[in-house]
Amino acid sequence: MWAAELLSIAGDQLARVALSVLVFQRTGSAFLTGLTYALTFVPALVGGILLAGLGDRYPRRDVMVAADLARAALVGLMVVPGIPLWALCALVALMTLLNGPFKAAQQALLPDVLTDGKYVTGMAIRNITSQSAQLVGFAGGGALVSAVSPSVGLAMDAGTFLLSALLLRRGVGHRPAARRTPTRPSFLASTGAGIRLVWRDPGLRALIALCWLAGFYVVPEALAAPYAGSLGGGALAVGLIMASDPVGSVVGGIVFGRWVPERVQVRVIGLLGVAAGLPLALCVLRPGLIASMVLFALSGMAATAYNIQGTASFVRRLPDEQRAQGAGLLSTGLITVQGLGALVAGALADRIGPAHTIALAGMTGAVVAVPIALGWSRARPKWSAEE
Template sequence: MPTPSGPARPGPAPACPPASGPGGPPAQDAAGPTGTGYRAVFAVPEFRFVFAAHLLSSLGVVVCEIALSVLVYRLTDSPLLSALTFALGLLPYLLGGTLLSAVADRYPARRVLVVCDAVCALAAAAMVLPGTPVVVLLGLRCAIAAVAPVFAGTRAGTLGDILGEGEPFVLGRSLIRIVNQGAQLAGFAAGGLLLAAVTPGAVLGITAATFTASALLLRWGTAARPARGGRVTAGRAGGGALLGASWAGTRRLLADRPIRALLLLAWVPPALVVVPEALLVPYGDLLGVGPAGQGLLMCGMPVGAVVAETLAGTLLGPRARTRLTFPMGVFTVLPSLGFAARPSLGWALVLLVLTGTGISYNFGVDRWFVAAVPEEQLGQAMTVMQAGRMTIMGLAMGLAGVAAEYAPLPVVMPAAGVLGGAAVLAVIAEVRRSGARTARADGPVPAIP
């Protein structure tokens, strides 16, 4: 098993021989799609099913958060408990990412994805039951959040099987990020319109239907492949063995210096970026723009992210996108410095759109990471990456709120830019020292001045 600091893995190779799985289409050749750009990725039929399933489940998560928040507030009249429904969408990532991460590689990917969607569908359906206590509603929300990193990591590993490594994988991941950002915009809008027409319970019922549809798409639209880490025998399938494997695998990933450096590069910029985002509602109140202005501010970062991802994936080649990794990683935390001047609504929106464009730094991170991680541990590594990113973002949001209790917003928001710039530069230096950028399936990465 080559290490990230050793020889680069050979070019894209199938994790398992192409085969027809029962109830699914033939597995795609792991050499990936022919051609270039997003169009070539969409030309792979199996990816289209994964993309459609992710679109449905992402919308389901966003709409579920809105509907559950409204439902809890109507039941309790408590702003704290209502807000807690959003926080519970982030914090359980740590639990799922550390205790369940081995699931992504120890069980067949299609089975894991379908089961995760089924769990989410059942949890959303249970929320609809009349008389469900608030504590149970919040617990069901935790269940959805706990399986989310396992689902995300398994899906990321599956993209390697469907599209192959290198450029197709990177573009596939980019399309998933575009869906994530677009779901925030469409989900909040759809959720608001639905809640204006029907009850929160009915909206949660629709959410259960989206998860069910996602599960069916994955079940019948993707091929059955054996577990990446080998088939699980009856003696190894116990809960204790799974927890032990998850914890041991996470420790191995964090102990590997190149992988650890790339994980930090994936985690640190988002943690500082969300600080101004977490304070947009009070900042809108400071400007006196009302709910409409606050909603407009919240759209800024997703719009910038979607535009940047689409343009970079369409207009730039692999080498150019890779060269942007470090510059955009630093740039994404800098626009928050502009909040020191207490910008008006228009200028604040510009700053947020610019912040969102920094998401394009992930092109290089994905390329380096998938080449650095051993093939049999790719699903778990992606699970840990996603869990760590969401957990640290949740903690950063909480700390931003605490800081805003004691300092003015025009101080707290730009402080994230100062701290972020220093932190990202330190992480970039560690990535350079670790040699993580040279562990690539398609040759060394050109040095970036």
């Protein structure tokens, strides 16, 4: 599971660089670049919410393998020469649709694989290595796309999905479906039950809202191409900007996963949600490339620290028979808000410029995080007592 995820992440980030450069080269529009980037996130709203329950109905490994094979086929079609922009966007949307049930099944299976105290430690290690894979995909993607073509990056992404499916099929043991009742509820009924489960628990509500702050903090990645253009950079600068957040995430994962006790992490995740937006707000000063990369890395460091513990606490709280549905709601909402953030940022950047848009996103995220942090501080003591 670990190796398969690394392959898929590296390929996905490579594809995002390729798509961003391809669309910006064709159109020169920050809005259309943001729209295309948004399509790598938004359609998971449907796939993740309505199809997340597949990970409870069927063996979770099988759901992941099937999603990987389908995504490999869709990305392969993007490589067809001369494909119209609308068709490319449709394929991106369909590929993203399948990310929802894959992530739900994966997150639901992890607590079964990593038992006892290994789960949080494993989540920290997984985050460090997945962010490293993003770093390789973004930075390497920028260099590769500048040297060859966006089509090569897309072809490599299709190959990573195939390898991921092979690793999962051969390297992960079979486990029966978690929901073994004779009758299965409809997809809508299962979705409604998952939403009610989260909504009725103040702690789960606070944690899911905290994770969804990523809708504000994804903006530097979404606007990497026009932001690099405003600094006079090319494809390599795009990759470096996109890689800045993963660099900070790796550092954050190491620091908090290795040296900060879990009980402390649980207490401070709300504050870190606020802190993640403050470095982005400094983009209003129009820093250069290196300074911008440092600011984006600091934001990624804080965001990773709260996301690791927030996700672990959230998933462990869910009952096994609804774990995929609940995890799907978390991951789907996360992907969707990132897509919406990219879409809004692209439209706004055409009016006020990419630097001011990133600064506005950071400040807004920090302000929104304040009531979420307060809600978590109220729910946490009662939650801990119940456990």
